[in-house]
Amino acid sequence: MPTTELILGQTLCFTGDPFQDGPDAASHNRHGAVAVRDGKIIDVGDADTLRNGHPQAKVTDQGDALLMAGFVDSHVHYPQTGIIASWGKRLIDWLNSYTFPEETRFKDVDYATEIAEVYCDLALTNGTTTAASYCTIHPESVDAYFTAAQARGMRMLGGKTCMDRNAPDGLRDTARSAYDDSKALIDRWHGVDRLSYIITPRFAPTSSGEQLSALGALWSERPDCLMQTHLSEQHEEIAWVKDLFPHARDYLDVYEQHGLVGEGAVMGHAIHLTPREIDRMSDTGVRVGHCPTSNTFIGSGLCDVTGLHQRGIPVGLATDTGGGSSFSMLRTMASAYEVGQLRGTPLHPAQLLYLATVGSSKALGLQDKIGNLATGMEADLIALDLSSTPAIAQRSKRADDIWEAVFPTIMMGDDRAISGVWVNGRDMRGG
Template sequence: MASQKIAYRSAIVHSVADPKDVGLDDSYQYFEDGVLVVENGHIVDIGSADDVLARQPKHITVKVFKDKIITSGFIDTHIHYPQTGMIASYGEQLLDWLENYTFPEELRFKNPIYAHQVATLFLDELASNGTTTALVFGTVHKESVNVFFEEAEKRNLRMIAGKVLMDRNAPDYLTDTPQSGYEESKELIERWHNKGRLHYAVTPRFAPTSTNEQLATVGQLLKEYPDVFMHTHLSENKKEIEWVLDLFPERESYLDVYDHYGLLHKRSVFAHGIHLSDCECQRLADTDSSIAFCPTSNLFLGSGLFNLPKMEKFNINVGMGTDVGAGTSFSLLQTMSEAYKIMQLQQEKLHPVKSLFLATLGGAKALHLDDKIGNLAIGKEADFVVLDLHATQLMRFRMKQTTNLEEKLFVLMSLGDDRTVSQTYIYGKKAYDIHGETPKAQIAM
């Protein structure tokens, strides 16, 4: 049966370019009374309601949203699904936090039943927060990635994930070997990469937990499968950087460790990048590598303040990441709010239009998926979210005081959270409705 063409009528806003490249006014499209038309999982028309409806069949189905705004689905460029159960764990910085909270929780993912329960909850949480694509850490266990992809495939999600590679400086119960990590990653790539809307990311946890031999196998996998992603951490914490330089004294910098083994390429995404030298920034730019800006976790772990203007100076692609579970919310709206505060602490401004870009089209560009997702351009996959401008009593009152789109966006980003997400659509089909039409996972205690 042919897919029905459906029109969605509401205020509509989406990014079309980076404001730093074209200026604010030319970086987005806004239709106060707009229509988005979807057919066969793709966007086939967008524009003002009068123009679009004049072009479409007279009897087209039109869904109307009052006091809402439609935008592209959010893209989370760094998140850990196995850390869902330890979000909001008190009182540590990065290295102690890993030892005391992260590693014990990740042991539980040896059990595929538990992994499936958490994967289901995790993907439900993404949908209820308007996130339609994410770059996701699994655990060292191959099954943790298999069950994640199985659940993502059921939902027809465009997701990227990978098995953690970690052969030292971690508990014995969470380590693999260079050979086993290579073989299991290869098996997962051949099973899942480019299956439907799924992609694989080779995933060394970070340099301190991989030997030279294991990092060499990561480079080998990237050569054998040049279109897979590479996902790891970089320069999050000053003690972490010191540790890396102690472990790899022959290398010039933290980034140089990865570079030496061929881990920098156009689908490499490095989480954090808070403490980078100019030379490291230039090398990231030269290799078309990307950075995931994770403001809530950077503040929560006391790691530092990300220098977005510096990344822009070097033309490095930057996306937004929640970094759950060090990040304290699945909501990219709340993440944008924290990003604004991080810029304020550096005497810089983060415009709401730029924030929207980072959470949508900027994330797609960082993942080199902007030909498929990231905005509502005709031909793109129909992953979009309906945001409620009156989600709370305070938001309803505050919105009455706004006079333009930029003010509305800033209120959404400052006061918004999962209550703001009215509906989420995946490939043209409703995947979440705040009124309870989509079931939530039940986690066994």
């Protein structure tokens, strides 16, 4: 019989949506525990109760650390790991100056493997146990990414980025090869272990209508896959799309005309939306990956997270590495708070933690598997040290409740706050 591990600490789980129900949607236990066996959470509750219920369990005591679901990053570019924090460009210049030259290197299998390994390790160091990544046009970049994730037992999503125009030589495919390569990669990887393939046109400016239609056709054939792309990140980009697709009503309509709007569509950014686009997203089940560090770093704008939630549009949090300036979901939550402040809708700590866990799992259609501490969920969890630095410790010790205790870590924390990581029940710090 598999060994049961009992992990002790404070616990935080969600029984509702804090955007609708307020902080009471979160359940906090000051002396809690999580019981894990065979990769699954089998019990969550009071520490003494679980000790009595599992007397033979191996006990791991995390002290005052906060046990919660591992972070879920809903939009990332793992091939941009090496160019994160590059200076001073807006979106189109960023792609031409940094992204495209770097992505060209991924035709080298060894280089793709190296970066995939580095990215997965950095994600885990920062408490991210699941990510949805764009790869490059090279199928080998997908193989490298999924191989690295598989070796660590991670639940990861990704796809070959498809571009057949407005990209350099060596980074363009065709409508036919985009379809064929993506289909072959789906057959090779989708549903293997904890891996999921995502059909991935980069964005409308780098795909012809023919390519978008080919990928829309593939998605209709494989609706069990998600589809990810970018939407309304910067004003210059939106104007470019209008020039390239003059007969579309708006940016979202470009995708809709080619079969790329519906349940399972995950749109990165979604900042400058028209009322019609919001209506259609709400009606069709489109989800959003909110990328606040990227949106401020590249000067894109301020996403209306609260407004999207009010329309019933699922929103997950995302680092958007490397346009995003940090691998840390804590830093990303801090940025989401600041964006909310600038919009006049500051997010409560419960909402921030929800976006980074349950919210992202819903955006990726994985809410029945990851993103929360609950019986039957896969055992991807982290321990947060709420006193990881002297600055954080001196502030958190004044806290009157869990939200005052955790907020300094959200605003000032980094990888030092991640004191434990479990992936599918495996302790990634202890072996």
